[in-house]
Amino acid sequence: MSEELKMPFLDRCSALAQRIEAPVIDGLMREALSRPGILSLGAGFTDNALLPVEEVAEVIAELNQSQISREHLQYGTNQGRLGLRSAIAQWMRHYPNEEAVVSADQIVITNGSQQGLYLNVQFLCNPGDIVLVEAPSYFIFLEMLRGMGVHAVSLPQDDAGEIDYEAFAEMVAQWKARGEIQRVKLIYLVSYFANPSTRCWSFESKQMLGDFLNEAQLPWPVVEDAAYRDLSFERDYPVPSLLSVESFQGRPVLYAGTFTKPYATGIKVGYLISSTQEWITGLLRIKAHHDFGTANLNQAIIERVLESGRYAKHLERIRRVYAAKLRELQDCLVESGLKDLGWDWMPPEGGLLLWVRGPHDLDTGLDSVFCKKCLEHDVLYVPGDICFAEGNPRHFVRLSVGLLSGESLKEAVKRFTKAAQEAAIHY
Amino acid sequence: MSEELKMPFLDRCSALAQRIEAPVIDGLMREALSRPGILSLGAGFTDNALLPVEEVAEVIAELNQSQISREHLQYGTNQGRLGLRSAIAQWMRHYPNEEAVVSADQIVITNGSQQGLYLNVQFLCNPGDIVLVEAPSYFIFLEMLRGMGVHAVSLPQDDAGEIDYEAFAEMVAQWKARGEIQRVKLIYLVSYFANPSTRCWSFESKQMLGDFLNEAQLPWPVVEDAAYRDLSFERDYPVPSLLSVESFQGRPVLYAGTFTKPYATGIKVGYLISSTQEWITGLLRIKAHHDFGTANLNQAIIERVLESGRYAKHLERIRRVYAAKLRELQDCLVESGLKDLGWDWMPPEGGLLLWVRGPHDLDTGLDSVFCKKCLEHDVLYVPGDICFAEGNPRHFVRLSVGLLSGESLKEAVKRFTKAAQEAAIHY
Numbered sequence: 001m002s003e004e005l006k007m008p009f010l011d012r013c014s015a016l017a018q019r020i021e022a023p024v025i026d027g028l029m030r031e032a033l034s035r036p037g038i039l040s041l042g043a044g045f046t047d048n049a050l051l052p053v054e055e056v057a058e059v060i061a062e063l064n065q066s067q068i069s070r071e072h073l074q075y076g077t078n079q080g081r082l083g084l085r086s087a088i089a090q091w092m093r094h095y096p097n098e099e100a101v102v103s104a105d106q107i108v109i110t111n112g113s114q115q116g117l118y119l120n121v122q123f124l125c126n127p128g129d130i131v132l133v134e135a136p137s138y139f140i141f142l143e144m145l146r147g148m149g150v151h152a153v154s155l156p157q158d159d160a161g162e163i164d165y166e167a168f169a170e171m172v173a174q175w176k177a178r179g180e181i182q183r184v185k186l187i188y189l190v191s192y193f194a195n196p197s198t199r200c201w202s203f204e205s206k207q208m209l210g211d212f213l214n215e216a217q218l219p220w221p222v223v224e225d226a227a228y229r230d231l232s233f234e235r236d237y238p239v240p241s242l243l244s245v246e247s248f249q250g251r252p253v254l255y256a257g258t259f260t261k262p263y264a265t266g267i268k269v270g271y272l273i274s275s276t277q278e279w280i281t282g283l284l285r286i287k288a289h290h291d292f293g294t295a296n297l298n299q300a301i302i303e304r305v306l307e308s309g310r311y312a313k314h315l316e317r318i319r320r321v322y323a324a325k326l327r328e329l330q331d332c333l334v335e336s337g338l339k340d341l342g343w344d345w346m347p348p349e350g351g352l353l354l355w356v357r358g359p360h361d362l363d364t365g366l367d368s369v370f371c372k373k374c375l376e377h378d379v380l381y382v383p384g385d386i387c388f389a390e391g392n393p394r395h396f397v398r399l400s401v402g403l404l405s406g407e408s409l410k411e412a413v414k415r416f417t418k419a420a421q422e423a424a425i426h427y
Numbered sequence: 428m429s430e431e432l433k434m435p436f437l438d439r440c441s442a443l444a445q446r447i448e449a450p451v452i453d454g455l456m457r458e459a460l461s462r463p464g465i466l467s468l469g470a471g472f473t474d475n476a477l478l479p480v481e482e483v484a485e486v487i488a489e490l491n492q493s494q495i496s497r498e499h500l501q502y503g504t505n506q507g508r509l510g511l512r513s514a515i516a517q518w519m520r521h522y523p524n525e526e527a528v529v530s531a532d533q534i535v536i537t538n539g540s541q542q543g544l545y546l547n548v549q550f551l552c553n554p555g556d557i558v559l560v561e562a563p564s565y566f567i568f569l570e571m572l573r574g575m576g577v578h579a580v581s582l583p584q585d586d587a588g589e590i591d592y593e594a595f596a597e598m599v600a601q602w603k604a605r606g607e608i609q610r611v612k613l614i615y616l617v618s619y620f621a622n623p624s625t626r627c628w629s630f631e632s633k634q635m636l637g638d639f640l641n642e643a644q645l646p647w648p649v650v651e652d653a654a655y656r657d658l659s660f661e662r663d664y665p666v667p668s669l670l671s672v673e674s675f676q677g678r679p680v681l682y683a684g685t686f687t688k689p690y691a692t693g694i695k696v697g698y699l700i701s702s703t704q705e706w707i708t709g710l711l712r713i714k715a716h717h718d719f720g721t722a723n724l725n726q727a728i729i730e731r732v733l734e735s736g737r738y739a740k741h742l743e744r745i746r747r748v749y750a751a752k753l754r755e756l757q758d759c760l761v762e763s764g765l766k767d768l769g770w771d772w773m774p775p776e777g778g779l780l781l782w783v784r785g786p787h788d789l790d791t792g793l794d795s796v797f798c799k800k801c802l803e804h805d806v807l808y809v810p811g812d813i814c815f816a817e818g819n820p821r822h823f824v825r826l827s828v829g830l831l832s833g834e835s836l837k838e839a840v841k842r843f844t845k846a847a848q849e850a851a852i853h854y
Contacts, residue, residue, distance in 0.1 A: 010709070064480050
């Protein structure tokens with residue numbers, strides 16, 4: 001056998017196969033599974049009690065009655081059901097100040113928003129390219145970029161999340177000087193109740209970013225991830241998407257939405273919207289190879305849920321519950337004395353996450369003393385460092401109220417604070 | 428603005444984006460949509476009348492009752508439900524002569540078998556690599572390879588589909604001589620009622636391929652696509668998968684199955700099985716980035732359909748119907764006089780396709796006179812040339828009985844034969 005053919009299996013596989021690593025929280029999850037009494041403030045699951053199981057059964061019964069062609073169990077199209085895309089276009093019009101008129105042919109249905117993000121990086125980036133992200137950003141997206149050999153670089157931002165345009169201009173100047181500017185392929189923003197920061201972009205901040213890019217003559221496309229937009233506690237957040245912001249007109253913008261988190265995590269229907277036809281066409285060509293369309297049943301369910309007004313009603317209900325649970329989490333944290341240990345946070349106005357800043361010297365990373373203490377006390381969180389492209393700062397944690405409530409939430413907070421107390425001795 | 432930044436949007440996108448083309452039958456489909464009276468013998472759809480719409484509603488009601496945790500609408504795991512994977516492992520044991528014992532941890536659940544094939548090419552191949560395919564092979568797979576920049580090369584086969592091992596050895600010798608042998612990454616076989624040839628691989632043919640690869644010391648992994656295996660007309664086809672063939676023991680083999688075609692095309696649940704742990708691990712890492720797991724609802728439905736014995740019962744029913752429809756198609760073709768025009772075929776023993784050989788001089792390609800005649804007469808088929816890696820021979824067509832039956836099937840055949848008569852004048 002020639003030498004090449006004697007290589008181990010993995011060495012004969014693709015560059016992607018050799019580059020891609022296990023998910024960063026794999027070890028933590030394995031550890032968690034070995035401890036049956038563990039309480040998770042980490043998992044991004046939604047609340048089981050809020051899952052619309054009876055409603056979905058009802059919807060399917062209605063589909064069976066109304067669809068004499070039985071087509072909801074047949075193949076659909078690659079782009080997705082016209083009825084669903086029309087209903088999404090309609091849904092977009094209900095947001096306050098959303099002036100852009102979206103049509104069904106500008107929409108692609110995906111397997112959750114995750115597939116949308118993946119297709120999009122495949123469409124835009126070669127290995128070695130650069131994507132600009134927020135600090136912090138969605139850690140699954142950062143992990144995906146690493147797997148695809150793409151470099152994430154943080155936008156220079158202040159503590160409130162506002163971009164430091166002087167520093168940004170300096171970054172751009174350096175890329176130009178090094179002849180690397182063409183490696184930058186995309187800006188990725190999470191703009192409503194962001195995972196993990198829970199921050200929303202203001203209208204002025206959006207407008208300003210567009211103005212800067214235009215003035216600096218930077219043609220970069222922008223992806224706006226709006227996964228948590230529908231989980232606003234009070235009313236719909238008043239800031240429109242980039243599709244409606246004047247300074248982004250003429251620039252390729254892709255809006256990523258989903259029904260996974262706000263309706264049912266087990267149904268996994270997401271969507272992409274763009275006014276740039278080449279972008280839609282290109283994404284569709286890649287999606288045709290992935291799966292030639294998201295499962296038609298799932299689309300038909302969401303289509304009917306939207307059209308029948310059930311989606312809006314479902315949101316009313318879950319918004320109240322998540323708001324209450326997040327208040328409860330914060331009350332528990334205060335009562336447990338976490339703030340006295342130097343921890344703090346901004347109260348979120350939507351979503352199901354809390355982004356908590358620990359004492360400046362604390363390391364919350366996977367290998368840290370604090371993380372080990374939490375595991376000892378059977379409580380899980382998401383370490384903040386994995387949410388930063390550069391891996392720092394390291395003193396944040398992301399907590400979630402998806403899984404726990406009532407006594408178990410109280411108990412989890414007690415354990416978390418105990419670990420924080422014990423870890424405080426070490427720094 | 429620098430010159431690079433003035434480039435059109437698409438020119439700034441990835442190599443993949445610039446390479447990938449519209450699906451080859453896009454033009455045909457668009458043409459079809461503009462003709463409301465058209466009858467399709469082309470579409471790979473299943474029969475609407477056979478879709479288990481009442482049963483799926485029943486299954487969901489049962490899930491709602493039995494799953495007190497409501498977890499079927501919650502996120503699942505990346506690899507897929509343990510219950511479904513166990514049920515698939517159990518299902519594998521029911522096939523005759525299938526001696527390999529598959530365990531749940533060797534199985535990955537995918538969005539139909541299409542995603543499985545895509546993940547697998549991502550895992551094994553870089554652009555420029557070579558995949559060996561049958562002649563003919565599944566045209567969607569060939570198209571996917573082109574999009575990914577991978578070259579498909581046909582195995583040398585005789586008219587019955589048996590491999591010509593002398594010619595194969597010669598191909599291998601040439602790759603070695605040119606230093607290109609390491610570009611060959613995979614052999615892809617469609618082994619049961621293949622799309623499009625409807626051929627099944629015999630036990631001896633499988634054993635012989637393994638022997639050849641072993642003797643030639645070729646370490647190539649093999650993907651066995653068994654998408655139509657459960658659509659056997661009589662009883663389960665007696666030949667086991669490569670997982671159970673002795674000459675493939677020790678070689679990386681990936682088996683791709685699906686419930687899309689045999690149960691419901693709108694649910695899209697497929698699966699991959701491999702005894703090579705690195706292969707499973709690698710596929711899972713890529714799938715985590717695609718979507719972190721197939722929609723849990725779809726998996727829960729199929730799990731219950733399998734466990735409750737409904738799947739086996741469903742197969743009994745649809746096998747009878749497809750067998751009858753394919754007999755009807757063949758009867759109509761004979762009655763219409765197609766054989767007198769020099770056309771012929773092998774009667775299939777499973778599936779829903781008929782692979783028909785036209786007169787040797789006929790061209791059935793998308794731009795051919797024959798194809799135009801068929802469109803004029805409002806009837807569609809899949810041109811055979813797109814099913815060959817090298818684009819020839821060009822005198823085959825793939826017909827399907829998925830969509831049509833009774834009078835519409837008769838009418839479609841009448842139109843097809845009329846086109847064949849008119850095209851016969853041109854050669």
